[in-house]
Amino acid sequence: MPQITIDYSDTVQDAFDREGFARALHEATVEIAAAKPEACKTQFRPSAYTVFGYEDPEARGHAVVHVTIGLLAGRSEETKARLTGAVLELLREHVAQAAVTLHASAEVRDLDASYRKFDR
Template sequence: MPQIIVDHSDILEDAFDREGFARALHEATVEIAAAKPEGCKTQFRPSACTVYGYEDPGARGHAVVHVTIGLLPGRGDETKAKLAETALELLRRHVADAAFTLHASAEVRDLDPSYRTFAR
């Protein structure tokens, strides 16, 4: 914990500093949500097809990024909102300007009580 998943359009491949974003988001998550650094894990899931509005997906004029941060229960709404806002600010810094319009969103939610983990 936390479990961070970043879904994004694959056209961001050359414009998105994923490693830098993950490091910065981990630091912010430790500071804002009192997470343990060794608990921060981020997965990036590029999507080969992103459809925006009525635009032809082949036009590739829009890129989408959605960050989901799952935390163990106990953080208040204010903490979650601050972390989501910080994630969006970090995206602004780690996605370079390009020939597409970037649509970014972030959500911080409580992990389900059934959440379990192991490492080996």
Template structure:
């Protein structure tokens, strides 16, 4: 915990390492997570479809960040964290204006069945 996934259009100019460092700092400072518990997976998508536009035109780019936390954070804490995530995306994605960038973030409570192991 936290379990973080970042789904994004492959063609984005995205400083993923810098984003992950900033994101982990924000999760620790805002949501009281432990630094060593922060794990982020980036999942670039080959095709991003938007409305009826032709995906081959690359006119739209999408990035969505999902953060799974153990239950107990207030709605205010979650909103503060998603706001910080969106600011970090602005800082770490170079938008050249060719594509419209659609960025979003959400916090989810991990199910009580959540378990993990480390070896």
């Protein structure tokens, strides 16, 4: 915990400073949600195919970046909202202008009570 997943259109691959974003996001998660730095884990998942509205997908005129943060239950709605706000601001800083329209979003959710992990 936290489990962080970033799904993004590969059309912003070169414009997305993933390393800088992950570092800044971990810092924000520690500060805002009281997570432990060593517990922050982020996975980036590029998508080669993004469809937007009725646009022809081959036009590739739109890109999506969606960040999901899974936290152990107990954070207030205010804390979650502060964290999603911070995520969107960090995306503004770490995704450079590209030749596509960027659609960025974030959500913080509680991990299910069944969540377990191990480290090896």
